[in-house]
Each structure stands twice: as structure tokens, then as C-alpha cells.
Amino acid sequence: MPWLYLHFQHLLLDHIARAREASAPLAVLCQGSRCVLQACPRAMARGVQPGTALKTALNLAPELVMVHADDNRQARILEQQAHWLYRYMDRITLYPPDGLLADAGSVRRLYGGLQPLREALQKALGERQLHATLTTGTTPLAARLLARAGADCFTEGTEVMATNLATLPLAATELEQRTLQRLTRLGLTTLGELQQLPAAELARRLAPETLVHIQRILGQRPDPQTSWQPPHEFRQRADFGLPVEKAQGLLFALQRILADLESDLQWRQQDTDSLLLILHHYRQEPSHLQVRTTGPEHRAEAFLNLLRIRLEQHPLQAPVETLELRVTRFLHRHTATSTDLLGETRDTGEAWHTLVSRLQARLGEQALKHLAPAADHRPERAWSACSLARQQREPMPEHLPLRPLWLLSQPAPLQVAPEEWLSGPERISGGWWDGERVLRDYYIARLPAGQLAWIYRHNQQGWFVHGWFG
Amino acid sequence: MSDLLNSLLDDARLWRGHRQLATEPTPEHTGFATLDKELGGLGWPRGALSECLLDGPGIGELQLVLPLLQRMTKRQQCVFWVNPPFTPYAPALARADVDLGQVVLVRTENQPDLLWTLENCLRSQATGLVLAWPDSLAARDIRRLQLAAEAGQSTCILFRSRQEACQSSPAALRLELVPDDRLGLKVNILKRRGGWPGQGCRLAMAARVQQDVTEASTVIHGPWPDHQSG
Numbered sequence: 001m002p003w004l005y006l007h008f009q010h011l012l013l014d015h016i017a018r019a020r021e022a023s024a025p026l027a028v029l030c031q032g033s034r035c036v037l038q039a040c041p042r043a044m045a046r047g048v049q050p051g052t053a054l055k056t057a058l059n060l061a062p063e064l065v066m067v068h069a070d071d072n073r074q075a076r077i078l079e080q081q082a083h084w085l086y087r088y089m090d091r092i093t094l095y096p097p098d099g100l101l102a103d104a105g106s107v108r109r110l111y112g113g114l115q116p117l118r119e120a121l122q123k124a125l126g127e128r129q130l131h132a133t134l135t136t137g138t139t140p141l142a143a144r145l146l147a148r149a150g151a152d153c154f155t156e157g158t159e160v161m162a163t164n165l166a167t168l169p170l171a172a173t174e175l176e177q178r179t180l181q182r183l184t185r186l187g188l189t190t191l192g193e194l195q196q197l198p199a200a201e202l203a204r205r206l207a208p209e210t211l212v213h214i215q216r217i218l219g220q221r222p223d224p225q226t227s228w229q230p231p232h233e234f235r236q237r238a239d240f241g242l243p244v245e246k247a248q249g250l251l252f253a254l255q256r257i258l259a260d261l262e263s264d265l266q267w268r269q270q271d272t273d274s275l276l277l278i279l280h281h282y283r284q285e286p287s288h289l290q291v292r293t294t295g296p297e298h299r300a301e302a303f304l305n306l307l308r309i310r311l312e313q314h315p316l317q318a319p320v321e322t323l324e325l326r327v328t329r330f331l332h333r334h335t336a337t338s339t340d341l342l343g344e345t346r347d348t349g350e351a352w353h354t355l356v357s358r359l360q361a362r363l364g365e366q367a368l369k370h371l372a373p374a375a376d377h378r379p380e381r382a383w384s385a386c387s388l389a390r391q392q393r394e395p396m397p398e399h400l401p402l403r404p405l406w407l408l409s410q411p412a413p414l415q416v417a418p419e420e421w422l423s424g425p426e427r428i429s430g431g432w433w434d435g436e437r438v439l440r441d442y443y444i445a446r447l448p449a450g451q452l453a454w455i456y457r458h459n460q461q462g463w464f465v466h467g468w469f470g
Numbered sequence: 471m472s473d474l475l476n477s478l479l480d481d482a483r484l485w486r487g488h489r490q491l492a493t494e495p496t497p498e499h500t501g502f503a504t505l506d507k508e509l510g511g512l513g514w515p516r517g518a519l520s521e522c523l524l525d526g527p528g529i530g531e532l533q534l535v536l537p538l539l540q541r542m543t544k545r546q547q548c549v550f551w552v553n554p555p556f557t558p559y560a561p562a563l564a565r566a567d568v569d570l571g572q573v574v575l576v577r578t579e580n581q582p583d584l585l586w587t588l589e590n591c592l593r594s595q596a597t598g599l600v601l602a603w604p605d606s607l608a609a610r611d612i613r614r615l616q617l618a619a620e621a622g623q624s625t626c627i628l629f630r631s632r633q634e635a636c637q638s639s640p641a642a643l644r645l646e647l648v649p650d651d652r653l654g655l656k657v658n659i660l661k662r663r664g665g666w667p668g669q670g671c672r673l674a675m676a677a678r679v680q681q682d683v684t685e686a687s688t689v690i691h692g693p694w695p696d697h698q699s700g
Contacts, residue, residue, distance in 0.1 A: 450649025
């Protein structure tokens with residue numbers, strides 16, 4: 001029953017401060033009026049207060065980084081917070097733009113009371129450099145209003161909650177402005193005073209909606225909550241107050257996100273093999289960087305190394321305003337095979353994946369190939385190169401004729417007369433079925449320089465070298 | 471630290487786990503008895519570079535490393551072919567019992583990428599063997615690769631032009647490969663660890679085209695006269 005509400009006083013500010021390495025003062029501006037809405041402690045020290053006009057603020061702190069308040073953006077940030085809160089509590093409801101509600105009753109026994117839960121949450125908030133007011137209430141709305149009013153009310157006792165609620169000023173109950181005026185004229189200032197009036201009278205004098213609202217606060221009327229479901233993907237954004245121009249500047253924020261990803265994957269007990277990094281630019285199409293590892297991976301360090309290589313290879317097209325990391329593919333985790341007693345033979349599977357992922361990140365996925373024989377009589381078609389990602393084994397052809405170890409990608413005309421003929425001819429004729437007809441007589445011959453060549457005679461064009469017996 | 475502990479540490483009877491020495495790695499035999507004998511039983515050096523210097527392809531240079539390739543892939547160690555001049559022909563490798571699942575072909579576009587790739591491959595624990603065909607390498611780069619090979623304890627064989635023979639190189643083993651007139655391969659040891667250079671041997675490579683050397687003296691006449699007339 002007790003409901004827990006987290007009210008983030010300045011979520012946007014905390015979020016941006018977290019993504020930035022530099023320590024410039026930061027302020028959030030009102031969307032319409034040009035004044036400061038929220039200011040970070042560093043800006044506060046310079047005299048920039050909430051409510052300060054923009055011009056004054058700029059004079060006080062010329063290097064001030066300003067961000068416009070944006071409810072959509074803040075709602076997205078709020079959902080990020082729900083992600084980590086979900087590890088502590090279930091049945092979370094989002095109250096955009098700045099609040100999260102959770103049912104504390106269902107986890108009370110798990111934590112052994114609300115106080116240990118509060119400590120755990122405070123620690124988690126501290127790690128994420130977030131500032132939030134935590135309150136409990138008997139109803140969702142009560143918890144929310146107390147938190148928004150900034151009341152210090154975190155308790156397990158329902159009586160204490162009720163008294164706290166009774167002292168709540170009516171101005172903080174989110175009633176309509178007109179209703180509020182009427183109530184003030186009646187001489188009512190706190191919720192407790194309103195509570196003592198008979199409900200029928202209230203409904204008659206005020207609107208019925210007002211009564212519903214008050215009954216919801218007091219728990220006399222049901223207030224069902226829809227629980228938030230964590231999506232089956234990982235998505236985090238880092239917003240930079242000032243656009244970042246160098247890839248180096250992204251790494252700081254990336255490190256944080258990847259650490260979150262690691263703990264998220266750890267929590268899911270899953271791995272992933274592809275990350276999508278989206279860089280949002282100012283008035284430009286966002287650029288997408290896809291990074292793949294060859295095997296399942298969850299370590300932040302491994303991802304960071306790959307992303308670093310990738311960013312070195314692909315310089316930023318434009319300054320980056322927002323960075324977004326998305327992981328939608330999750331793989332089952334399997335335990336690594338252990339090493340022997342003295343630790344001399346290592347498990348090379350993981351090393352192999354790391355190496356190949358690194359090479360692919362720098363050289364591109366097409367630069368690395370596996371080779372396989374293919375079932376065709378034509379020498380240039382009797383092999384295939386496939387990418388490393390697919391590890392399917394095709395059965396080896398039963399009979400493999402004598403072939404050179406080197407094959408020329410394009411047959412080269414024979415320039416010198418061979419000294420010695422070693423074997424041949426071997427007639428290869430085929431391809432009439434797909435239009436690339438081949439009719440050749442192959443010989444093995446030794447050239448004057450001592451090289452063993454695999455040469456053929458084309459029925460019209462003459463002699464060609466097609467391979468070397470290296 | 472207390473005296474008692476110090477005296478204990480000085481005692482040779484006390485075995486300390488973290489100071490264990492890795493067992494001596496078994497040498498990577500070349501698979502050719504005569505060459506192994508010339509190399510003093512050391513074979514291809516592990517954790518070091520080797521160089522093969524040759525003029526042109528098709529003289530049996532891959533045949534020389536084929537036993538090593540077979541062994542490495544059988545041990546499930548990865549073999550990288552970096553920038554080979556031609557396509558390693560998969561049917562022939564499969565015929566020679568090389569596990570193609572362990573063979574990775576790498577193509578790089580420029581010199582910095584090549585060096586970076588080689589260094590990363592050599593440093594990795596997963597790599598067994600790196601075969602590389604670099605265009606040109608400065609002594610500085612070779613030394614760097616040498617250090618990387620030492621760190622990763624992997625074997626690396628560079629195939630370079632014979633003109634480089636006169637240049638000095640930090641590689642641990644340098645072999646000059648010259649074809650002989652009976653389909654064999656003359657291997658001159660230009661440099662090796664733990665011994666004097668200057669030895670050489672002759673390796674029979676005729677088996678790669680299923681020929682006996684005695685038979686090779688009898689010339690098989692192809693349709694050559696036909697070509698000369700036309």
C-alpha cells in the first residue's frame with residue numbers, strides 16, 4: 001500500500017551535467033520567457049538563480065551553458081531513470097516530465113522495511129548524480145503531491161503519512177485556480193481543514209470533479225495506476241549542452257552509457273553483438289554507426305575499444321548535440337570454458353572474438369573472409385569467400401582433384417615458353433547452364449624461372465596462367 | 471615484513487605459485503627433417519618473426535609452411551593470411567588437410583592499416599600463425615612487429631622479395647628460397663637464432679604436383695610444338 005514517489009527537481013540539469021566532462025556552469029531556460037528555470041550549483045555560486053533574466057545570467061557567468069527546457073526530451077530522460085529503478089522496484093508508473101511512482105508495499109518485505117529501500121535508492125541516485133525527493137504516501141496522489149511540495153515525508157507509519165497530508169497547503173494540491181480561490185475565501189488553507197467538511201456539502205458547493213480529486217488524495221476513491229513495462233531493448237541518450245566537435249568528447253559520455261549497458265546486460269544475464277550509435281547533429285540528418293562484435297559480449301571495455309576504433313576511422317561529420325546508444329539484439333550468455341590448473345593454456349575463443357571484432361571495426365567487415373571450397377568444376381567458381389559472422393560448415397566435397405595453392409583472380413596471359421611439361425591435359429568444360437561457359441585444357445608446367453604454373457589453353461584465345469603451385 | 475617471513479621466502483624448498491615459469495614451448499617443427507636439422511631442431515621460432523625471401527610465386531613457398539599450417543589449424547589456432555598476392559585456393563588447402571574454419575583472409579588497403587592489423591593479430595592470444603605479404607617494411611616496423619610477436623607468442627612469417635636479403639632485419643629467422651632444377655627448393659639460411667648462418671639444404675617439393683623426381687627428367691610433351699608453329 002505505501003506508495004513511493006520520486007520527484008526529480010532538475011532532471012534535465014542533472015542529465016546534461018552527467019554527460020559533460022567540462023565543468024562550465026549550466027542552466028536550463030524557460031521555453032517562452034527568457035529567464036532561468038534551473039541552475040546547477042556552480043551557476044548558483046555565480047549568482048544565477050532560478051528566475052534570473054537571461055541577460056543578467058549571462059553577465060554573471062559569461063561561459064554559462066544554456067539548455068532550453070523541453071518536456072518531450074525530459075520524458076525520454078525520465079524513462080531512462082525508470083530503467084534502473086525497475087531493478088529495485090516493480091510496478092512503476094511514469095509521471096512525466098519529472099516523477100516516478102512505485103508501489104513500495106510489494107517490495108517492503110524484500111528489503112526488510114522502507115528505510116533500507118530508501119538507502120538503496122539514495123545510493124543509486126548518488127551513483128547517477130541525480131537529485132530527487134523521495135516521499136511515501138497512502139495513495140499515489142498523496143505521495144506525488146507531498147513530493148512535489150518538497151515535504152520531507154519518508155515514513156512507514158500510516159498515521160504520520162496522514163498527518164503530513166493534513167498539513168499539506170491547498171495551494172500544493174493541484175486544484176483548479178478558481179476552486180482554490182474560493183476555498184481560500186472560505187478560510188481553508190490546508191488539506192486537513194478541507195477533509196473535515198462533509199463530502200456532500202463539498203460536492204454541492206464546489207464542482208464534483210474537485211471532490212473526486214480530493215477523494216483520490218485521501219484514498220476514498222480508487223485511483224488505478226498503469227504499470228510501466230520495460231521495453232525489450234536498451235536505449236540511452238546523452239545530451240550535451242554545447243555541441244561536441246571532437247570524437248574524443250563523446251568518449252566520456254559513451255563510457256558512462258556503456259557502463260550502464262554492462263550492468264543492464266549483467267542484470268538481464270544476456271549478451272549482445274551489435275550496438276547502434278546514433279549521433280544527432282544540429283539541423284542535419286543524424287549519423288548512424290553500427291558496431292558489431294563477432295561473438296556475444298557484455299563488457300563495457302570491449303565495446304568502448306571498438307567504438308574508439310570506429311570513431312577514429314570515421315571522423316564526425318558535424319558537431320554532435322545528442323548521442324544515443326541503442327541495443328535491440330540480446331543473446332543468451334554461455335559460460336566460458338575454463339582454463340587448465342596452471343593457467344598456461346588460455347581460452348582463445350574470447351581472444352579470437354575480441355581480435356576479429358577489432359579488425360572488423362577498423363578495416364570494415366568485408367576485409368576479413370573465410371575461405372571454403374564450392375561444388376563447381378570451373379576453378380574460379382570452386383571456392384567461395386564468406387564473411388566471418390556466419391559460422392556454418394558446409395560438407396567438404398568428397399573428391400578434390402590436384403589443384404594449385406595459389407589461384408590468380410584473373411588468368412594472366414602466358415609470357416614465356418615453359419621448360420618442362422609435367423602433367424595434362426585436364427579438360428574442364430562446363431558452365432553452359434549459366435552462360436559463363438568454360439572450355440579449357442589445363443596443364444602443369446615448369447617455367448624457366450623455376451616456377452610451377454597451372455596453365456590452360458583457351459580454345460580460341462591462347463595460353464593463360466591460372467595458378468601457381470606455391 | 472618480518473624476519474621469519476623473509477627467511478621463509480629465501481628457503482628454496484618453498485614453492486611460490488606466482489613465480490611459476492611457463493613450461494618450455496615445444497618447438498614448431500617445419501615438417502621437413504633436413505631443414506629441422508639445419509635449424510638445430512628449433513623449427514619456426516615462436517614469438518618471433520621469420521622471413522622468407524623469394525623472387526616469384528610457385529616455387530614451393532607455401533609447401534614449405536604447409537606442415538605448420540596443418541598443425542596449427544588442427545590445434546584450433548587461427549591462421550591469418552594478410553594481403554596474399556593471389557587467392558589462397560580453398561580446394562587445394564582442403565585437399566592438403568588444412569582446416570579452413572581456422573583460416574582467415576585479411577585484405578588491407580594501406581600501409582598503416584597493414585601494420586596495425588599485423589600488430590593486433592600478433593599480440594592476440596588467439597593467433598597461431600600469421601602469414602603476411604607486405605609491400606615494403608622499414609626496419610623500424612619489423613622491430614615493432616617482432617615485439618608484438620614476442621608479446622603474443624605467435625609465429626609470423628613474412629614473405630618478401632629476395633632483394634631484401636642484403637638489408638639487415640631484426641627477424642629471428644631469415645630464409646632465402648631459390649628453386650632448383652628438379653622441382654625442389656633450395657633453402658639458404660641467412661640468419662638464425664642459436665647458430666651460424668650460411669647453411670642450406672635442398673627440399674624435395676615435387677610431391678605438390680604428384681611427380682617423382684626421377685620421373686621428372688622424362689619430359690612429357692604437351693601440345694607445345696603446336697603452339698610454336700601457331
